[in-house]
Amino acid sequence: MRIGAHLRQDENPVATANELGIDIFQMFVTDPQSWKKPEIHPHAEEIRNSPIDVVVHSSYQINVASLNNRLRMPSRKAVEQQAAAAKDLGAIGLVVHGGHLRDGEDAAAGFENWRKLFERQADKGGFGVPILIENTAGGSHAMARTLESIERLWDAVGDFDEAGFCLDTCHAWAGGEDLVGLVERIKAITGRIDLIHLNNSRDEFDSGRDRHANIESGHIDADVLLELMKTAGAPGVLETPSEGVAADLEYLRSH
Numbered sequence: 001m002r003i004g005a006h007l008r009q010d011e012n013p014v015a016t017a018n019e020l021g022i023d024i025f026q027m028f029v030t031d032p033q034s035w036k037k038p039e040i041h042p043h044a045e046e047i048r049n050s051p052i053d054v055v056v057h058s059s060y061q062i063n064v065a066s067l068n069n070r071l072r073m074p075s076r077k078a079v080e081q082q083a084a085a086a087k088d089l090g091a092i093g094l095v096v097h098g099g100h101l102r103d104g105e106d107a108a109a110g111f112e113n114w115r116k117l118f119e120r121q122a123d124k125g126g127f128g129v130p131i132l133i134e135n136t137a138g139g140s141h142a143m144a145r146t147l148e149s150i151e152r153l154w155d156a157v158g159d160f161d162e163a164g165f166c167l168d169t170c171h172a173w174a175g176g177e178d179l180v181g182l183v184e185r186i187k188a189i190t191g192r193i194d195l196i197h198l199n200n201s202r203d204e205f206d207s208g209r210d211r212h213a214n215i216e217s218g219h220i221d222a223d224v225l226l227e228l229m230k231t232a233g234a235p236g237v238l239e240t241p242s243e244g245v246a247a248d249l250e251y252l253r254s255h
């Protein structure tokens with residue numbers, strides 16, 4: 001079972017990962033609030049050569065489902081660039097949020113935009129790393145909040161080998177999905193879970209709010225998180241408040 005955490009990219013993540021004794025870490029390859037093209041990381045060589053796995057999280061404003069050209073076009077470009085940076089680091093994938101539409105827009109067109117992302121890139125030889133589509137917590141027009149929407153999304157992208165899935169436990173809880181048996185229900189749709197974002201939630205079930213908590217301190221029973229981790233057969237990455245990450249790792253290792 002590979003367990004790790006999201007680490008700062010502006011320090012040496014391999015050194016931090018070694019200090020924490022983790023098997024995998026997640027990082028950004030650019031300022032996550034910007035559209036900036038990734039630059040070569042000063043520790044790229046070390047990241048590439050390290051036996052510790054790395055996964056890249058894409059920047060936040062990316063929304064490849066959007067029906068707004070001025071958001072969708074730069075989003076596609078950013079996914080392509082950040083996937084290339086992820087490949088260069090030897091990453092196991094690039095995590096991209098499912099995205100959402102606006103009031104009154106046709107969900108089918110959003111799923112179709114996801115399909116086009118993979119189709120266009122396939123013509124160029126693919127992204128080079130799996131794109132791990134992450135479920136999100138809020139909104140009524142999300143592409144990957146509920147099992148129903150994930151099913152429609154997979155109808156659109158499931159034929160592409162580079163379409164993978166990242167399950168965020170906080171987002172599923174806050175998004176209103178029962179966590180017990182969730183791994184099986186998702187795998188029945190996607191056939192795969194490539195990564196778990198192992199987070200507790202500061203908010204109630206179905207709150208729609210995306211506020212992560214440390215493993216033992218949120219509203220989700222820690223045993224339920226352990227069960228998801230055990231059944232998924234995928235590496236788990238903590239995106240929990242950094243002051244509690246060492247304790248979270250300790251808890252996971254001892255259970």
Ligand SMILES: [Zn+2]
Nearest residue numbers: 134168197239
């Ligand atoms: Zn996440």
